[in-house]
Each structure stands twice: as structure tokens, then as C-alpha cells.
Amino acid sequence: MSGTTQEETTELRKRQAQFAKELHGEDAGSKTGLTALFSKNKSAQKEAVAKYLKHWDGKTDAEAEDRRLEDYNESTHSYYNVVTDFYEYGWGSSFHFSRFYKGETFFASVARHEHYLAYKAGIKEGDLVLDVGCGVGGPAREIARFTGANIIGLNNNDYQIAKAKYYSKKFHLEDQLDFVKGDFMNMDFEPATFDKVYAIEATCHAPKLEGVYGEIYKVLKPGGVFAVYEWVMTDKYDASNPEHRKIAYEIELGDGIPKMFECDVARKALKNVGFEVLVDDDLADNDDEIPWYAPLSGDWKYIQNISDLSTFVRTSYLGRKLTNAMVSVMERLGFAPEGSVKVTQALEEAAVGLVAGGEAKLFTPMMLFVAKKPLDAK
Ligand SMILES: CC(C)=CCC[C@@H](C)[C@H]1CC[C@H]2C3=C(CC[C@]12C)[C@@]1(C)CC[C@H](O)C[C@@H]1CC3
Numbered sequence: 325m326s327g328t329t330q331e332e333t334t335e336l337r338k339r340q341a342q343f344a345k346e347l348h349g350e351d352a353g354s355k356t357g358l359t360a361l362f363s364k365n366k367s368a369q370k371e372a373v374a375k376y377l378k379h380w381d382g383k384t385d386a387e388a389e390d391r392r393l394e395d396y397n398e399s400t401h402s403y404y405n406v407v408t409d410f411y412e413y414g415w416g417s418s419f420h421f422s423r424f425y426k427g428e429t430f431f432a433s434v435a436r437h438e439h440y441l442a443y444k445a446g447i448k449e450g451d452l453v454l455d456v457g458c459g460v461g462g463p464a465r466e467i468a469r470f471t472g473a474n475i476i477g478l479n480n481n482d483y484q485i486a487k488a489k490y491y492s493k494k495f496h497l498e499d500q501l502d503f504v505k506g507d508f509m510n511m512d513f514e515p516a517t518f519d520k521v522y523a524i525e526a527t528c529h530a531p532k533l534e535g536v537y538g539e540i541y542k543v544l545k546p547g548g549v550f551a552v553y554e555w556v557m558t559d560k561y562d563a564s565n566p567e568h569r570k571i572a573y574e575i576e577l578g579d580g581i582p583k584m585f586e587c588d589v590a591r592k593a594l595k596n597v598g599f600e601v602l603v604d605d606d607l608a609d610n611d612d613e614i615p616w617y618a619p620l621s622g623d624w625k626y627i628q629n630i631s632d633l634s635t636f637v638r639t640s641y642l643g644r645k646l647t648n649a650m651v652s653v654m655e656r657l658g659f660a661p662e663g664s665v666k667v668t669q670a671l672e673e674a675a676v677g678l679v680a681g682g683e684a685k686l687f688t689p690m691m692l693f694v695a696k697k698p699l700d701a702k
């Protein structure tokens with residue numbers, strides 16, 4: 325975190341890149357989903373799962389929380405090393421939630437959620453844009469096509485960067501897109517580089533929101549805009565209520581988040597680093613007939629379209645049990661690496677916590693903030 329020297333950062337990056345090669349192989353980009361899972365280096369996968377789960381021992385006291393916050397970089401890196409194949413298998417290449425219109429397909433709603441953020445940020449052709457925590461580049465590809473902007477994706481996970489690069493070549497978007505390795509708590513870009521910055525369901529992995537928002541503020545040009553879909557606990561959340569804390573812990577554990585912050589913490593952090601907040605809107609706080617957590621809810625009444633069936637089969641409660649059983653057999657037979665079942669169990673906790681948090685409106689994955697760096701900022 326803070327106090328890390330340049331040598332330590334370079335050393336950490338080298339180690340993570342080497343480990344990624346060992347775990348996923350040289351041609352990491354080309355294999356997807358469970359096919360990729362079955363071709364992992366088995367001992368490296370076991371190590372990656374252990375590295376991720378070492379901080380998740382059920383403890384929610386301040387000391388346990390501090391350990392998770394301190395180790396956020398390695399811990400998140402390990403989390404995405406082990407979940408990326410499952411995410412792609414179950415959800416596609418955009419790792420975020422979205423609102424659903426009646427009759428709209430799953431993938432149309434995911435794309436619309438991305439277009440909406442681009443529209444709110446005012447991203448236009450020729451802009452230089454930073455995507456903070458870009459995953460395997462699903463949103464960057466969609467927003468590049470939608471707006472004509474040039475986008476750099478920043479990510480601390482080598483496997484996801486390799487995949488994002490592979491896809492941008494495959495879809496002939498290399499002229500508009502680039503993907504770079506880096507920690508969003510300590511960015512390497514020159515100050516005042518970008519016209520716009522966006523982040524989709526990524527900055528919640530930060531140990532301190534002022535840290536990541538401060539870096540974004542620094543790399544934005546004066547007058548530039550930052551738009552974010554933030555994961556936060558809502559004003560209904562009460563950390564002293566054990567039921568509420570249990571839900572927050574399930575979300576933290578299953579989603580690789582050191583600590584879920586409350587909405588007001590995010591709001592204040594934006595202001596503290598110098599932003600002028602233009603939009604402050606929880607997009608999940610509505611009466612949508614089909615809630616954002618519908619695919620995970622297991623309620624078949626939410627299937628809108630025949631083309632959604634394959635997604636729903638993978639994401640619903642029954643579908644997840646089926647995947648878990650399949651992975652369990654494959655692990656026992658030695659086809660899937662040791663630890664794969666533990667990963668499906670952690671993801672199950674995520675799904676349960678997210679649906680419970682969504683139903684009770686204790687949690688939102690789409691707290692939309694649009695914030696501006698003042699024109700006269702230094
Ligand atoms: C972790 C953050 C900040 C965002 C990711 C949001 C979502 C894309 C994921 C949250 C829980 C994930 C699960 C799956 C896909 C991606 C998420 C919805 C699965 C459906 C993938 C297939 C597995 O068998 C079950 C997973 C349940 C959780």
C-alpha cells in the first residue's frame with residue numbers, strides 16, 4: 325500500500341507476471357471458461373487458491389480486516405487468477421451487473437449499462453479515456469465501438485490483460501484500445517493525461533477509496549470527468565447488525581473485496597480528493613420488475629428470452645449446483661486443478677450474499693457517481 329518503494333513495486337509485478345505464466349500458460353488469452361480451467365498448471369492453481377483464501381477465515385474483527393486491507397494487491401490478484409475462467413463461463417466478458425428492461429436480453433442489458441456510463445461521462449470520438457480495473461476488456465471494447473474514443477485499460481491482473489489484448493486483436497480494435505498492468509492505488513501515468521476516466525465495479529477492491537479516487541483525479545485533465553459504478557453498502561446497512569454484517573462478509577469473501585464501504589464513504593472520498601460531484605444516483609434503488617440480481621436469484625420467472633436460457637442455466641441456483649458437481653468430479657478425476665471446488669464454493673457465497681443484499685436493498689453494485697475535476701485545478 326502506501327510506503328511501497330519503486331523497487332518493491334517492480335519486484336511484485338515481475339513475480340505476479342511469472343506466476344501468471346506458470347499458472348495459465350504462455351497462450352493465456354486464447355482459452356476461455358472451463359476449457360481454460362482444465363488446462364491450468366495444477367500446483368500453481370492450488371497455490372493461487374490458497375493465496376486468495378488465506379485471509380478468509382470467517383473473522384470480521386478489526387485485525388482480520390486490517391490484514392485483508394494491507395494485502396489488497398496480492399489478494400485481489402489471486403482472486404482474479406482463480407475466478408476469471410468461471411466469470412467468463414457464467415457471465416461473458418463484461419464482469420458487472422446491469423438493469424433489465426422487460427423483454428431485453430441479458431447481453432443487451434449489459435451493453436446498455438456500459439453505453440449509459442459512457443453517455444453520462446460525455447465520452448466522445450477522439451477522447452483519451454482510462455478504464456480503471458478493466459477486466460478482460462468487455463466494457464472497453466463496447467465503449468470504444470459506441471463512442472469512437474481511444475481507451476487504455478488498467479488492470480493489476482496479468483491473465484486478464486493477456487485476454488483483453490487477445491480479444492482486441494480478434495475484434496480488430498487494436499487501434500483504439502491498449503491494456504496495461506498497474507495498481508490503481510499507484511498509477512504510472514503522467515498527471516493530466518486523460519479526457520475522461522471510468523470505472524465499472526472495480527474500485528471497491530481498493531483498501532481506501534481516497535487512494536484510488538485521488539489517483540484518478542491526478543491523471544484526469546482539468547475539466548475532465550470521472551464516471552463510476554461503485555459497489556457500496558446503502559444507508560440501510562447497519563454494521564452493528566449481525567445479519568447485515570454476514571451479508572457484507574459474504575460479498576467480501578466471494579468477490580475478493582477487502583472491505584465493503586458505505587455509500588457515504590465513497591461520496592465523501594470523491595469530495596475529499598477535490599472532485600465536484602455532478603451525479604449521485606443509486607440505479608438499483610427503483611421498482612424494476614426484473615431486478616439487477618435476477619440471473620443469480622434462481623427464479624425462472626425472470627427468463628425473458630430464449631437466448632438467455634444458457635446464461636440462466638449457468639447463473640441460477642440449480643445451474644451453480646450443477647457446475648459445482650461437475651467441477652467436483654473433474655477435480656477428483658484430476659482434470660480440474662485442486663482448489664477448483666473451493667473457488668466454486670466462494671462464488672456461491674458471493675451469489676447468496678449479493679442476492680440477499682440486493683433483496684434487502686442493503687447493497688448496490690450500481691451507485692452511479694459522475695464527478696468533475698474543476699477547470700482551475702492544479
Ligand atoms: C467482484 C466484482 C466487484 C464484480 C463482479 C460482478 C459479477 C460479474 C460477479 C459477482 C458474482 C459472480 C458469479 C458468477 C459470474 C460473475 C459474478 C456474477 C458465476 C455465475 C459464474 C459461474 C459460477 O458457476 C457461479 C458464479 C456465481 C457468482
Ligand SMILES: C[S@@+](CC[C@H](N)C(=O)[O-])C[C@H]1O[C@@H](n2cnc3c(N)ncnc32)[C@H](O)[C@@H]1O
Pocket residue numbers: 397400404417418419420456457458459460461462463478479480481484506507508509523524525526527529530
Ligand atoms: C469485477 S472486475 C470488473 C472488470 C471490468 N470493469 C468489467 O466490468 O468487466 C474488477 C476488476 O478490477 C481489477 N482490479 C482490482 N484491483 C485492482 C488494482 N489494485 N489495480 C488495478 N486493477 C484492479 C481486477 O483485476 C478486475 O479486472
